[in-house]
Every structure is written in structure tokens, then in C-alpha cells.
Amino acid sequence: MPGKPKKKPQRKLRTYQTSLGFYDQAVAAPSMKAALEAWGASSNLFHQGVAKETEDPDVVAATMASPGVVLRRPVGSNDPFTENAQLPTDLGDGEASPKSRPKRKPRAEAKKRPVKAAPKTSRKADDQAARKAAAAFEKAERRREAERRKEEDARAKARARRDKAVATAEAALxxxxxxxxxxxxxxxxxxxxxxxxxxAEQTRWDKQRRKLEDALRRARE
Structure with a gap:
């Protein structure tokens, strides 16, 4: 019997973090390029040194729970990342922008905890969670791509209607x-x-007038 077709391997997700405007932003994505697209960045923030991959367990857990979704928190804070983060509460009139103010000291990541060998059952659960998160991310990617195609089709139909209306108006003109x-x-x-x-009438009248005037003149002689 022919073997079952192999499933396409799913890309492993990583957590990337950056600071844009008033927010720190984080997203679980399969690559830096995918993270930049999710953030809507027009330049390579990783090359500019304002974006990085993070292994902060709290940040990783939050992003892996919603793969492909950009999570935010007030810039420089240690608040948890959420989809609907509030603006920083320490903004005041005339104060400098968040980028110019010193950030709060982040939680020290240099102090590494002793790493214990994870039990096999835990690694299996982690692998399942990673596969589930990757599948959810790919599903979100497909949904975004479908929405982009739908918008492009709508714009194409609008252009076709406009071109048809212009052609009809030009033909009528x-x-x-x-x-x-x-x-x-x-x-x-x-x-x-x-x-x-x-x-022709003037010519006829001139001829008739001259004839009648000649007859009148002869009658008076």
C-alpha cells in the first residue's frame, strides 16, 4: 500500500521584541522578516539595533499563547504584554517623548537560573505546544493573506467600475x-x-424694376 503523504513541517516560532513609539511590542513569529511584517515596520529594526529575539519566559509565554498577534505594553515598563495595552501613565505636558526619557531598569536577565533537565513528558508537551502555536500562526498568516487578496479584488472591481463609467461618459459626450x-x-x-x-430674388426684382421704370419714363414723354 502506498505510504501516507508527509505533512509539511511547520516552522518553529520564536519571540521577537522591539520598542516603537509609546509601546514595547512583542510577537511570536517564525522569522525576523515575519516579525517585521507583523509590526508593519518599513525598515529592518534588527539591523538598527532596536529589535531582538527574546527568551524572557513571561514574554515568550504571552506571545506563544497568541502567535502572530502583536502584543504591547507601555515602553520601558515591566507590565505584562497584552493586545490592548494602555498608554504610559507618566506622560505629562511638555515632557520628552518616551524614547528620550530613561527607561525603567528592566528585570535582570543576566542572572540565569540553574537549568534543570526537563522530564520527557514536559519536553513532549512543549513540542506539542510549539506545534500548536506554529499552526495557529500559519492560520493567522493565511487569514491575513486572504484579507489582502479580498482588498485587492475590491480595489480591482472599483477600478473596473470607474473605468466603465468613464468610458460610458466619454462615449455619450x-x-x-x-x-x-x-x-x-x-x-x-x-x-x-x-x-x-x-x-436670386434681388436679381429678379432689379430686372423687373428697371423694366417698369423704363415703361414709366416712356409714358411721361
Whole structure:
């Protein structure tokens, strides 16, 4: 019997973190490129030194629970990352922007806790959770791609309707212009015919007048 088709391996998710505007932002993504796309960044924040991969267990746990979703917290704070973070509470009139104010001292990550060998059951659960998170991220990616295609189709249909309306209006204008030119030509033809008739009538009258004037003059002699 033929073997079952192999499933496409899912990409392992990593947690990336940056600071943009008033917020620290974090996202679980399979690559730096995917993280930049999720943040909507127009430049490579990793090359600029303002984004990094983080292994903070709290941040990793929060992002892995919602893969592909950008989580935020007030910049420089140690608050948990959430989808609807509040603005920093220490902003005041005339104060410098968050980027210019010294950040709170982050929790020291240098002090590493002793690493204990995880039991096999725990590693298995972690692998299952990672696969589940990767599947959720790919599902979110497919949903975003479908939404982009839907928006592009809507824009294409709008352009087609606009082009059709423009073509219809231009055709109507051309038809009206041709009709007006035809009517103007007919009026000019009628005017030329009237001028010709008027000239002929003037010629006839001049001849008749001269004949009658000659007869009147002879009668008076």
C-alpha cells in the first residue's frame, strides 16, 4: 500500500521584541522578516539595533499563547504584554517623548537560573505546544493573506467600475458632439440656400424694376 503523504513541517516560532513609539511590542513569529511584517515596520529594526529575539519566559509565554498577534505594553515598563495595552501613565505636558526619557531598569536577565533537565513528558508537551502555536500562526498568516487578496479584488472591481463609467461618459459626450456638429451643418446648409434664394430674388426684382421704370419714363414723354 502506498505510504501516507508527509505533512509539511511547520516552522518553529520564536519571540521577537522591539520598542516603537509609546509601546514595547512583542510577537511570536517564525522569522525576523515575519516579525517585521507583523509590526508593519518599513525598515529592518534588527539591523538598527532596536529589535531582538527574546527568551524572557513571561514574554515568550504571552506571545506563544497568541502567535502572530502583536502584543504591547507601555515602553520601558515591566507590565505584562497584552493586545490592548494602555498608554504610559507618566506622560505629562511638555515632557520628552518616551524614547528620550530613561527607561525603567528592566528585570535582570543576566542572572540565569540553574537549568534543570526537563522530564520527557514536559519536553513532549512543549513540542506539542510549539506545534500548536506554529499552526495557529500559519492560520493567522493565511487569514491575513486572504484579507489582502479580498482588498485587492475590491480595489480591482472599483477600478473596473470607474473605468466603465468613464468610458460610458466619454462615449455619450462624443455622441452628443457628433449630433451637434450634424445639426450645425444642416443649419449652415439651410442658411446658404436662403442666401442663394435671397440673391436670386434681388436679381429678379432689379430686372423687373428697371423694366417698369423704363415703361414709366416712356409714358411721361
Amino acid at each position: 462624443d455622441e452628443a458632439r457628433r449630433e451637434r456638429e450634424a445639426r450645425a451643418a444642416a443649419i449652415e446648409a439651410e442658411r446658404a440656400a436662403l442666401d442663394e434664394r435671397a440673391e
